[in-house]
């Protein structure tokens with residue numbers, strides 16, 4: 001597809017079969033554990049289901065176009081992150097992770113890599129700007145961070161780590177490739193938990209890793225093949241189907257989020273709001289500079305645990321659940337997990353595709369009644 005056509009328009013047909021008279025617009029999922037294969041092994045043929053198969057190839061082709069780098073799909077966001085952390089490091093290497101990012105990425109590194117001689121350093125996302133990256137072989141960072149939405153300049157971080165010979169991976173889950181392009185901004189690797197907005201219907205776990213560096217993506221693909229962390233064809237097809245509506249879903253979700261964040265900022269029961277789309281937010285300038293939208297996640301603080309729980313119970317349109325990026329709004333009192341260093345009253349709110357006036361009325365009524 002011509003690079004002049006916007007990513008949003010390209011996402012509608014990304015990875016779809018070329019039009020041919022009488023053929024279907026889309027392929028269905030192809031279920032196969034193995035493929036007919038006689039004689040010497042043909043490297044251009046499908047061979048065995050764990051090595052590669054047509055439903056994966058179609059989605060990977062689409063995501064490769066949208067990410068701007070060779071893409072390898074995974075059965076979850078965590079398996080995508082584990083692939084990067086495990087296949088690109090050796091004993092003695094040092095990994096840098098956010099202290100305020102998605103906690104299981106740290107837990108995986110601590111439990112399965114540190115015991116084999118990999119060193120782990122952590123940094124708060126807001127301190128990445130002033131960090132020199134000395135001695136870091138691989139940094140896997142988030143911007144905006146989840147759940148508190150701090151940001152940093154990806155290009156600056158990439159320049160610094162490259163001058164030290166390291167690699168920069170960005171977990172781009174909170175924005176997706178339609179909201180931020182880590183590879184164009186100088187990162188070596190873009191990671192996504194497609195469980196969230198890319199699939200967007202809260203019915204599939206999925207992930208992917210993209211890189212412009214063929215040596216990197218070859219290692220990632222080998223890790224998938226030899227560890228057996230492979231997605232099923234049905235899930236792959238569902239994610240591919242969802243890709244066609246990602247742009248329009250994000251447009252509604254992010255527009256709703258801007259409107260809701262402004263209402264929350266004015267409400268007397270709300271102690272503070274974090275949303276990169278608010279002019280007052282510490283992440284606003286960087287978000288404006290490197291993002292195509294401000295995202296659909298808002299984190300705001302209510303008085304205490306009881307008021308946050310009461311608020312969540314009172315909302316009619318908002319599901320209480322621990323995820324984000326769905327067509328439906330969902331929220332949770334994030335401190336209930338004990339994994340993030342945040343106040344008890346913080347609500348992480350993932351704004352959905354409901355009509356803005358309905359959603360705002362629902363949220364404001366619940367706040368008014370606290």
Ligand SMILES: Cc1ncc(COP(=O)(O)O)c(C=O)c1O
Pocket residue numbers: 076077078079081102142146171173174193194195205206207323
């Ligand atoms: C930023 C981020 N990265 C990675 C993951 C892991 O994704 P999954 O749950 O699909 O393994 C999550 C899940 O919440 C996440 O929020």
